[in-house]
Amino acid sequence: MILTMFKGTSIKQKLIRISMPATIAALFLIGSILSTYNLIALRNKIIQNAIIHAKIIGDNCTASLSFNNPKDAEETLLALREDLHAVYAAVYTKEGKIFAKYQRDKNKNEFAPPLPQDEGYHFGFNHLKLFQPVMLENERIGTIFIQADLKEFHSSFLWLGVSFLIGITVSLYIAFFLLSRLQQEITNPIHDLTQLMHTISKEKNYSVRSGVQQRQDELGTLSEGFNEMLEQIQTRDMELESHRRNLEKLVDGRTVELATANVQLERDFIELKQAEEALKGSEEKFRRLVENLRQEYFFYRHGTDGVFTYLSPSITEVLGYSQEEFLKHYSEHLTDNPINKQVEHHTNLSIQGIQQPPFEVEIYHKDGGIRRLEVTESPVFDNKGSVVAVEGLAHDITERKRMEEELKALSLNDGLTGLYNRRGFITLAEQQLKFTNRMKRGMVLLFADLDDLKLINDSFGHQGGDQALIDTAYLLKNTFRGSDIIARIGGDEFVVLALDTHETYCEVLISRLKKNISIHNTKEGRPYKLMLSVGTAYYDSGNPCSIEQLLERADKMMYEEKQRKSKI
Amino acid sequence: MFKHLYKVSLFVFSITLIISLCADAEQVKPGEYEVKAAFIYNFAKFIEWPDDSFLDKSSSITMCVIGDDPFGRSIDSIHDKPVKEKKLKVKHIQSVKDIKGCHILFISGSEAKNLPQILKITEGAGILTIGDTGGFAYSGVIINFYLEQNKVNFEINTKAAKRARLQISSKLLKLARIVGE
Numbered sequence: 176m177i178l179t180m181f182k183g184t185s186i187k188q189k190l191i192r193i194s195m196p197a198t199i200a201a202l203f204l205i206g207s208i209l210s211t212y213n214l215i216a217l218r219n220k221i222i223q224n225a226i227i228h229a230k231i232i233g234d235n236c237t238a239s240l241s242f243n244n245p246k247d248a249e250e251t252l253l254a255l256r257e258d259l260h261a262v263y264a265a266v267y268t269k270e271g272k273i274f275a276k277y278q279r280d281k282n283k284n285e286f287a288p289p290l291p292q293d294e295g296y297h298f299g300f301n302h303l304k305l306f307q308p309v310m311l312e313n314e315r316i317g318t319i320f321i322q323a324d325l326k327e328f329h330s331s332f333l334w335l336g337v338s339f340l341i342g343i344t345v346s347l348y349i350a351f352f353l354l355s356r357l358q359q360e361i362t363n364p365i366h367d368l369t370q371l372m373h374t375i376s377k378e379k380n381y382s383v384r385s386g387v388q389q390r391q392d393e394l395g396t397l398s399e400g401f402n403e404m405l406e407q408i409q410t411r412d413m414e415l416e417s418h419r420r421n422l423e424k425l426v427d428g429r430t431v432e433l434a435t436a437n438v439q440l441e442r443d444f445i446e447l448k449q450a451e452e453a454l455k456g457s458e459e460k461f462r463r464l465v466e467n468l469r470q471e472y473f474f475y476r477h478g479t480d481g482v483f484t485y486l487s488p489s490i491t492e493v494l495g496y497s498q499e500e501f502l503k504h505y506s507e508h509l510t511d512n513p514i515n516k517q518v519e520h521h522t523n524l525s526i527q528g529i530q531q532p533p534f535e536v537e538i539y540h541k542d543g544g545i546r547r548l549e550v551t552e553s554p555v556f557d558n559k560g561s562v563v564a565v566e567g568l569a570h571d572i573t574e575r576k577r578m579e580e581e582l583k584a585l586s587l588n589d590g591l592t593g594l595y596n597r598r599g600f601i602t603l604a605e606q607q608l609k610f611t612n613r614m615k616r617g618m619v620l621l622f623a624d625l626d627d628l629k630l631i632n633d634s635f636g637h638q639g640g641d642q643a644l645i646d647t648a649y650l651l652k653n654t655f656r657g658s659d660i661i662a663r664i665g666g667d668e669f670v671v672l673a674l675d676t677h678e679t680y681c682e683v684l685i686s687r688l689k690k691n692i693s694i695h696n697t698k699e700g701r702p703y704k705l706m707l708s709v710g711t712a713y714y715d716s717g718n719p720c721s722i723e724q725l726l727e728r729a730d731k732m733m734y735e736e737k738q739r740k741s742k743i
Numbered sequence: 744m745f746k747h748l749y750k751v752s753l754f755v756f757s758i759t760l761i762i763s764l765c766a767d768a769e770q771v772k773p774g775e776y777e778v779k780a781a782f783i784y785n786f787a788k789f790i791e792w793p794d795d796s797f798l799d800k801s802s803s804i805t806m807c808v809i810g811d812d813p814f815g816r817s818i819d820s821i822h823d824k825p826v827k828e829k830k831l832k833v834k835h836i837q838s839v840k841d842i843k844g845c846h847i848l849f850i851s852g853s854e855a856k857n858l859p860q861i862l863k864i865t866e867g868a869g870i871l872t873i874g875d876t877g878g879f880a881y882s883g884v885i886i887n888f889y890l891e892q893n894k895v896n897f898e899i900n901t902k903a904a905k906r907a908r909l910q911i912s913s914k915l916l917k918l919a920r921i922v923g924e
Contacts, residue, residue: 235914237914237918238789238912238914238915238918239914241782241785241788242782242785242788242915243778243894244895244918247917247918252808311788312825312827314828320831721768
């Protein structure tokens with residue numbers, strides 16, 4: 176029954192429902208005990224008081240009784256006026272006759288004392304009657320009677336009852352107040368825990384903690400356990416999250432690999448296509464060579480003095496000039512292209528009897544167009560082995576050159592360094608940009624310019640310059656990760672896109688590169704030192720921009736560095 | 744047979760009871776000297792004698808009557824009665840010489856002419872002198888009876904008591920008329 180009474184109530188109510196009756200019972204018990212004790216004490220006090228008075232008065236009446244002096248006995252009895260309880264009193268002789276009597280209220284009817292009795296007392300409803308013998312030298316010489324009224328007793332009883340009720344009421348209020356406070360002490364943490372639990376189950380936020388564990392009691396332990404549980408959940412959550420991230424990273428990695436593979440595949444495909452086209456072109460060329468030899472080739476022969484002795488009529492097909500026109504104004508038709516400066520040198524060598532590799536000549540067509548010729552000169556020897564003439568075969572390679580340029584333009588790679596060319600870089604970088612945006616990452620673009628390439632070219636020839644570029648590419652490959660996109664986008668301009676790299680790494684990347692350069696410069700013992708001017712730009716997915724803008728920023732920074740260097 | 748006897752005995756008992764009750768009702772008021780005798784006995788209870796008055800604790804209190812005995816048989820009622828673990832003994836003496844050994848001395852009115860002589864002997868001897876003759880107290884007798892409205896009263900000469908080295912209870916003094924010399 177008690178259990179059904181508590182069903183569906185909160186802990187707070189349960190606590191109060193248990194505690195209040197217990198408190199009431201305890202208060203009643205204590206109150207009853209105290210009241211009873213007080214009343215018994217008061218009753219005993221009244222009795223003791225009456226006995227003492229009876230004894231004193233009796234003792235003082237011994238002479239009166241002995242010498243039959245009732246007047247004196249009455250005077251003695253008057254001492255009872257001081258005792259507010261005593262209302263009637265009487266002294267009896269040994270024989271039981273009334274000897275003297277006393278009554279407090281003289282206005283009342285004259286008091287008729289009861290018959291004397293043996294020593295003792297009895298309580299009436301509102302009085303106490305007491306008989307006490309008067310002794311003289313162990314002889315009973317009379318009896319004394321005192322009647323005390325119990326008004327004080329009754330008023331005390333009433334007062335006790337009232338104060339008991341007031342006490343209980345006040346105590347109950349205090350108990351209720353204290354209990355409410357006490358139960359708050361217990362239920363509040365529980366309530367907090369419950370709230371916390373609701374919040375957690377609603378928001379799935381396991382990072383919150385209960386603050387109840389500072390308590391040293393069971394609730395503290397409970398809360399601590401709860402927090403520990405949360406901790407474990409959170410740890411697992413974090414592990415799960417980290418697994419998820421790892422997985423994502425793995426997927427990203429695979430995606431990049433796939434993309435790279437895709438690019439590679441595309442490149443292979445293009446190369447294959449190029450090869451195919453080249454093959455096709457070759458076939459065409461040979462077919463055409465056979466069919467239209469006249470349209471692409473012309474022959475000539477000149478003596479050791481350089482004077483033409485023969486010119487094939489196909490010159491008209493190739494360059495539009497008549498034989499006479501070409502022979503007469505041959506040197507005038509050459510363009511300003513620096514490669515033409517080598518022509519004389521080659522011819523001189525051929526005249527000296529040295530077989531030359533084919534060299535190129537740039538020349539104007541009669542229609543004003545520029546033609547590129549590949550000339551193969553061979554010295555003609557007589558029986559004695561001395562040069563008598565030089566024969567030449569000129570091949571119009573204008574179309575081939577154009578196709579080569581086209582092919583070059585189609586390529587993603589830089590033929591010299593093996594790095595990506597500008598086209599390759601832009602293609603890959605744009606792909607990477609999208610990926611970075613999606614992953615909300617950042618990357619760093621590094622722009623490097625090989626200083627003084629012109630000087631190297633001038634001092635050590637084009638081969639020297641090419642070697643410097645190849646070395647630079649090698650350095651960059653060594654410095655950056657395989658996954659970073661490294662490209663040569665211009666003559667002496669290199670760029671590196673360091674993927675998934677934070678802005679703070681810019682300095683690190685630059686210093687690593689510079690360190691590698693200085694190692695290279697000391698180790699190789701080259702005639703010249705590689706010097707790079709470097710600029711960086713950070714790409715923040717939160718603040719996107721185009722690859723061109725990024726390049727511009729890095730270029731600007733690089734340029735500023737170059738300026739600084741030149742000032743020094 | 745027995746039933747009859749029971750009834751008869753009950754009747755006899757009843758008659759006896761009635762007669763005795765009537766006798767009690769007719770009891771005469773005690774005579775003057777009976778009261779005085781009882782008073783003298785009671786005085787002994789309220790008075791302390793000096794230690795050297797008694798040979799030992801158990802020795803009796805001796806009351807002597809000198810001169811003509813006014814008590815007659817009534818004095819017998821107090822003879823041998825216990826007072827303070829002692830017994831009161833009543834003795835009649837004729838000569839002043841016999842006063843020594845008395846604790847209480849009742850001086851009869853007939854000895855008025857010998858009073859100074861008697862008091863000379865009793866002075867400082869721890870003897871309670873009692874009289875019932877007017878002026879005795881003034882003369883140096885410690886307690887003296889007198890009648891007032893037919894009631895026996897007594898007066899006490901406290902100085903005489905002091906001289907006799909007797910201690911009189913204040914309760915007793917309260918009832919008495921105090922007399923100087």
